[in-house]
Amino acid sequence: MKEIIGGVCAPKGFYANGIHAGIRQNKSKIDLSLIVSTVKATAAAVYTTNLVKGAPIYVTRANLNNGIAQAMLCNSGNANTCNADGIEIATETCEILAKELKIQPEDVIVASTGVIGLPLSIEPFKTGIPEIVKGLGNDLNHADLACQGIMTTDTKKKEIAIEFMLGNKVCHMGAITKGSGMIHPQMATMLCFITTDVAISANLLQDALKESVSDSFNMLSVDGDTSTNDMVSIMANGLAENEKITEKNYYYAEFVDALKYVTIYLAKAMAKDGEGASKLIVAHVAHAKTIEDAKIVAKSVICSSLLKAAMFGSDANWGRVLCAIGYSKANVDVLKVDVAFKSNAGLVPVCKDGAGIPFSEEIAKKVLSEDEITIEIDLNDGEGESSAFGCDLTYDYVKINGDYRS
Incomplete structure (x- = not known):
């Protein structure tokens, strides 16, 4: 496998964007990120073990019950945690995005990061989502915009893309992550969004994600605090046209190796960019x-x-x-x-x-x-x-x- 450019847009059929929607007061900060697959994808996620969970986690977990997703949306600046109307906000956000993309609300992975207990208005999503959808692109610049939109106290962007072979098919994987503080090895540990054009069943995608996280993000600690909103999610849209992975064979092992390469790279990047860290x-x-x-x-x-x-x-x-x-x-x-x-x-x-x-x-x-x-x-x-x-x-x-x- 080799590292390539492109971030989350490196795999076939993925588009991304990031904008300032008005959630953060600083207008120079991108605070809304979107990643979309042109076709429905198998999807999987792992979540924080903290008993206090952000509202988006409950909504995403319900949406992924069928192992299918087509879009990932994340805001920064507000965690949407410990809010009485948090689940309502997260649910309506999925509905607004689904209407713009002409997909089902249940096919949206939604996430939030930022301050806990801060009221969150639906208005920035109502005005921001049409704008972010209109500006979707599939180049490195758009992948970078999505990467910037999930950052909070991060001082550096954390993204990677790789190319690898499954049989005679060239496959790709891209990922972005955020995390600088409130990080401790209790899955998850931050927010991470992974895209791939590999064809793989939903149950094996879930197993592969858990296996890779065990050796990467669950082996990462910055300060001993496990966040309330942590989630790692992945969409695999199958556009690489490899023989679909439906059993734990050689190709499954190759896919897990690729996934571990990506997640360990990002875990190290997060550790190096730990809040106040110099080493x-x-x-x-x-x-x-x-x-x-x-x-x-x-x-x-x-x-x-x-x-x-x-x-x-x-x-x-x-x-x-x-x-x-x-x-x-x-x-x-x-x-x-x-x-x-x-x-x-x-x-x-x-x-x-x-x-x-x-x-x-x-x-x-x-x-x-x-x-x-x-x-x-x-x-x-x-x-x-x-x-x-x-x-x-x-x-x-x-x-x-x-x-x-x-």
Whole structure:
């Protein structure tokens, strides 16, 4: 597979757009995004585990009961969460869009992101939806506009498109995501919209999405908070004309690999753009007793506030890694644990068999001063392997969240 340009418009039959509809006060900010397939697509989604859920999640979940969708609509600036009329607003939004696109309201995936508990008017949707539909396009510029429209505290756009083969057919996948804070590994962790022209059954699309999310977005943490509106959704319209995937065969595995490539890329991009972050941190765990033990350890390490602070200060305080492993509740023999810090500046082993070893603080400082750091953890106790993605904890995180509503 190879990376290509085009974002969510790279797959055949997908159009997108983004506009300022008036939901956000800043008129220079795009606050409404739309992605449309020219034909009905099989669709799947995974949602936040937070008991408090945004109204759009309830509406989207009901709409996707039949595994079919044709459009994705998302607004930023208002989460439509904890509003008495939230479900009514989300439902009417689907109806307005369906009328403009001449599709069924049940074929709309609807999402919102922004401030929780802020009243949301239907008026921006009534005026904005006809405008956004009129301006739909299938080039990179329109994909970028859709990407911008889902951003909140994000400082960078997060999008990717790839090309890959299924049999003798060229297939494509594109995706955009938003997420910078309120991110923790409890599916979902943010908003992500994925498009593909692969032909695949709805039930296998759901399985593939869950499998890819397990190794990507569910291994991501910025600040330990699981949002109320998190959702990852995918539409597969079949226009690549591959033999439809209806069983878990070789082609299904190839599709899952492509999906994991996309979601892991975006998970890393989100971690690197974590609120106030200056570094991407990857915790790679090898030779655990099981894959599940590897995942537990990796997530425990990446979620440690003390470790995140040490990474911000480029401090090789490896004891914080061992500490996080110790309270992770994974099945680990701490007397077998090896730890090293790695970046483009080199590799520094700091712990062997659960005990410290001599290392150069000067070299370690240089290694940890890079903007992408990997913590290599070898448990020397099996074949389980996994990685988790996070970022350092900086002063700016508090500044951003101290006045988020402003």
